């Protein structure tokens with residue numbers, strides 16, 4: 001177990017409750033409990049961000065310290081659900097970072113499809129499905145009907161939402177034309193939107209922790225966007241190595257707008273353009 005720093009401060013400048021209790025046995029107990037129940041290793045996430053999230057969980061659940069939180073985490077319990085909701089940040093939207101999606105559509109996908117008309121694509125850390133369904137729409141528009149998309153996330157509850165494909169709101173569509181929304185999403189009575197079956201059937205969902213082995217190999221394209229920003233540098237390198245090895249030679253890794261890979265060649269990747277890295281042949 002890595003020790004907590006002597007003092008951690010929240011934005012308000014007041015030591016957080018998680019930080020105050022972080023050096024006692026409660027942290028070790030919590031780390032083991034979370035690992036057993038969810039496969040999440042707290043030590044792989046950035047410490048300051050994690051402390052803030054743990055603090056929010058303590059407040060919300062009216063708990064005084066991390067040991068108490070560890071005791072309350074039980075399979076199927078509301079506190080475990082609260083923990084997962086606060087811990088996994090599920091923010092997403094369709095065609096997030098639209099300029100990069102345009103580049104994917106006009107530059108990257110045509111090359112991939114030329115090489116393999118039935119490409120294998122992996123959306124890693126897919127949250128409620130906005131990212132893989134955006135890909136499905138792109139591929140449908142390109143008539144790439146033989147493409148398959150695997151979408152994975154560590155959070156089983158968010159995967160249920162993703163599989164249902166029915167929780168989209170107007171907020172998800174700000175990067176899409178009205179025409180595209182009308183052709184691929186059906187409005188529901190409660191004001192939400194459901195993805196059409198033609199795009200839905202291209203995506204299969206699976207629970208997967210990025211800090212374990214890849215769920216497949218020889219992918220033509222992998223998207224891993226806005227997930228590893230929460231990881232420590234060591235964990236990030238571990239994930240990048242795994243992702244690079246899961247690509248076929250010439251395959252492309254697509255990362256988030258605010259992310260970049262330091263010295264990508266150490267992973268066998270060459271930068272193709274901002275956000276896109278290609279596995280060396």
Ligand SMILES: C[S@@+](CC[C@H](N)C(=O)[O-])C[C@H]1O[C@@H](n2cnc3c(N)ncnc32)[C@H](O)[C@@H]1O
Nearest residue numbers: 088089092125127153154155209210225226227
């Ligand atoms: C901010 S969302 C990103 C969604 C989408 N990729 C995007 O860019 O819009 C981050 C997702 O990563 C998932 N996640 C966090 N840690 C993970 C891990 N170790 N393995 C797999 N998924 C993880 C979270 O559950 C969450 O759904």
